[in-house]
Amino acid sequence: MATGNSGKITDWVNPNDKSGEFKRQTSVFRDFISREAGAQFPPEKGRYHLYVSYACPWAHRTMITRKLKGLEDIISFSSVHWHLGDKGWRFPTPDEEMPGENTIPDPLHKDFTHLRDIYFSNDPDYTGRFTVPVLFDKKTGRIVSNEKMDEQSAEIIRMLYYEFDDILPEQFKKLDLYPTAHRSEIDSSNEWIYNDVNNGVYKSGFATTQEAYEKAVTTLFSSLDKVEAHLAKQAGVSPFFFGETVTEADIRLFTTIIRFDPVYVQHFKCNVRDIRSGYPAIHRWVRNLYWDIPAFKETTDFEHIKKHYTKSHKQINPFSITPVGPVPDILPKDEEVRAVSAAK
Ligand SMILES: N[C@@H](CCC(=O)N[C@@H](CS)C(=O)NCC(=O)O)C(=O)O
Structure with a gap:
């Protein structure tokens, strides 16, 4: 059985770990629903x-x-x-x-x-x-x-x-979220996006040494720069990360980016840039998914998101005060922050 970081749930970094680095534990329940004959967990409605x-x-x-x-x-x-x-x-x-x-x-x-x-x-x-x-x-x-x-x-x-x-x-x-034609691209983007971005925000926020924080935040922002360059190239072609349809790459990145401005910028000190003023292509991409595809918007609840992080992580935010901004949580597609509009 994998063990947690230490005896206490709220110790995100083991206090005995001098590196001060957040290490996510490995999951232990690893069975599969499978449509193969005789499977232990077959696909069944309502099960x-x-x-x-x-x-x-x-x-x-x-x-x-x-x-x-x-x-x-x-x-x-x-x-x-x-x-x-x-x-x-x-x-x-x-x-x-x-x-x-x-x-x-x-x-x-x-x-x-x-x-x-x-x-x-x-x-x-x-x-x-x-x-x-x-x-x-x-x-x-x-x-x-x-x-x-x-x-x-x-x-x-x-x-x-x-x-x-x-x-x-x-x-x-027929909706294929992991299409063979894009599988190798998805796999290779997962590699750095998982480590540097999805987990990178946690590594930045939970770090208990300056060095661990700076290492994580620097890597996070150079990977976001890479995502920005990729999405800027995609912009004329498709609203999605790869190809013409929504795929796993969109799903995996979306859940980090939608939390970025409302939470990670301030709470996890990921504040080199924010998405709405610093990453126009990522901003366009995330708003297209959120506003155009109900599965993204209807599953996003900013109240849960903002309150969870700011009121659960007492070691980061001892008074549990949830910042009011940024307002709104996500901008409509046809609005920009003032500085961006003024520059147009
Ligand atoms: N199982 C996932 C990780 C899931 C995970 O870390 N969930 C967090 C919330 S985002 C959680 O439930 N944390 C509770 C805890 O660690 O006590 C993995 O393999 O990486």
Whole structure:
């Protein structure tokens, strides 16, 4: 079993680790839904549930994919409360008014108060972190996967790409989010985007030494410069990262970029530039996805996002004050920040 960084959930960097660097643990539940005959977890309508948090970029990808692939009637979902405390994620209580569709008490276990109850019901000796997303099998009560996502893999979202295709209508079956024609480009971009950007913001924000922070933030911004150059070339061709249609590359990058200005710039000190004034091509790309494709907008909840980071990470923000700006969380497609409009 993988262990967390230390005994305390809120210690994002092990206090004994002199490097001061944030190291994400590896997931331990690694089974797969598969349409192959005899599979332990076959694709079935109504059988699986996704436990997510609207705040978490990893979980957000599973929600986007579920909607894009038309799996809403096939896989149910619910979101935890945005606050992550000493016992990890908790479920809202029945009397709490929460933002975000399906931010509700655990719909499957009446007595469970925290996400960790699900981990312990599967493994009473579990010592790892209690992370979202969790793909849960209602039939056996097993956790199928808590998503291993790294530079090579994206296990839950890739299960959703194809394994349910036999029970999906044609329009969703043919939506290929990891098309063979672009697979090698997607794989090679995943490598640096995962390490430098998706995880780079966390490495910057959780660093406990100046050196670890500067190393992470410098790498983050040179990779964002690379993304900007790539998207500037794509601009005349397509609104997407690769090719003519939405792919995994868009999904994986979107969940970091949509959180960038509202949270990462100030909370994680990723403030060399922001997206809205410093990266015109990334800004155009993220707004096209958000405003034009419902699966992106409908799964984005800025209240969960802003409150989670700023009110859970007490070591970064001891008074839990959530900054008001930037306003708005995301600009409409035809508006720019004042300095950008003035320069036109
Ligand atoms: N399983 C994912 C990571 C998922 C993850 O780190 N989720 C975060 C939220 S963004 C979480 O639930 N953290 C709770 C914790 O670490 O206590 C991976 O393989 O990289």
